[in-house]
Amino acid sequence: MSENPTSIPIYVDRKNRGRDWRGVYAARLVITDLLVLIWVVFGVQILWFGLDTADLAFRGNARDLEVNYTSVSVMLIVAWMAMLGAYGTRGYRVLGTGADEYKLIANASFRLFGLLAISAFLLQIDVARGYILIALPLGVVILIFSRWMWRQWLGVQRQRGLFSSTVLLVGSAASATHLARVLRSSTEAGYRVVGACVPSGRVSTFLSTTDVPVFGDFDDLQPALAATGADTVVVTSSDDLPPERIRQLSWALEPGRKHLVVAPSLTGIGGPRIHARPVAGLPLIHVEMPSYEGLKHFAKRAFDIAGSGLLLLLFSPTLVVIALVVRLTSSGPVLYRQERIGLNGEPFNMLKFRSMTVDADSQLASLLEAQGTGNKPLFKVSNDPRLTKVGGFLRRYSLDELLQLLNVFKGDMSLVGPRPQRDGEVALYDSAAHRRLFVKPGMSGLWQVSGRSSLSWEDSIRLDLYYVENWSMAGDLVILWRTLRAVLVPGQDAK
Incomplete structure (x- = not known):
């Protein structure tokens, strides 16, 4: 048994302590x-x-x-x-x-x-x-x-740390650290990590690169629960916790007031694809494989046609005004066509209102090299000097992308999907990133409503792969709603 874990200072919501x-x-x-x-x-x-x-x-x-x-x-x-x-x-x-x-x-x-x-x-x-x-x-x-x-x-x-389940992590140090970071980055889920018990854990230490205190090993669980007031125990890995030990752990928790959560080693999988089935006392988790054909995709295509057609009619006066503004404020064509890679790796010409100078493409390689991102499959330039007088405004409010409604109506793109990328970016894909090409690229997507230009390539690919693996019509509607909010009230990441 380790030393008394109460020696570690922790945050306790004393205002609501004792209240559910x-x-x-x-x-x-x-x-x-x-x-x-x-x-x-x-x-x-x-x-x-x-x-x-x-x-x-x-x-x-x-x-x-x-x-x-x-x-x-x-x-x-x-x-x-x-x-x-x-x-x-x-x-x-x-x-x-x-x-x-x-x-x-x-x-x-x-x-x-x-x-x-x-x-x-x-x-x-x-x-x-x-x-x-x-x-x-x-x-x-x-x-x-x-x-x-x-x-x-x-x-x-x-x-603010209120109205959340207070969580004590139990498992290997690596899995506990990973889950602590995930829960810290997703405060809306309502899990506030207040401590951890890991094998050979030493009191008065913290999980690596976090401020989560360690309360000792698995034998220190009950004192740790008392010290933190945690109402939820999350088992982050079962490598060091055999089934008999997990069962004893569940018996030790107070029914109705303490909760046990087991985090399986599954990432990037949406809830509708997961089904639990008890077999001979074993909770087997069935994970359905994503399907990229059938009635769901017919419904998605019908929604794209109806939605893009309606929006084209609705925004037709706006399109005319944007075209005139682009023509009057800079020299060069109004429209910008660029080859992008779509469904199953097939190229298509994506349409946009021109927001950069005419020679923007020829400057891209040198600008990427100057900022040290030429080898990353996400070609974006910070503080881009190629923008025209109105280009920054058009891009901030995504007005330059309204013409992509024609791509959606034609069938090259979808209203919601992964970010459409260039051939040079696709050439840098690994095997996981190629799964982005299993569905049509979208005018908007999880990347659009989760950070836009501030996202790293790793974050972008994680969001796009999650969408590809778990897309649904209900999810598309939620993304479109969040897109509307992001466009009307753009943040600092809208560039």
């Missing part, structure tokens, strides 16, 4: 969900029926029975709240990050109204269709919006 942040946050969600549903349901009732009394008729073989719509609205709100609770929309595992929270809200709402429709048919209830058809989508949209607002608040609180 999960219950506090869930209670606040209950209140706002209820207020939203009251506003929506009674608002639709007043919109559809006015302030006059309206009744819902039950028509069967017996005499007719009429119920006031105010009573119906109350019952609908109660049932809606019950469905939101039954589907776990306020569970701490879906709060703060990911799309599961929003999906559960939609599923609970649509299934509730499906049950109402079946009941109305079987019981021969003359329900006002407009009342239902307005209340359902409006309620779902406003519920999701209110949860999104709460998520913004929660993100700020978690950056």
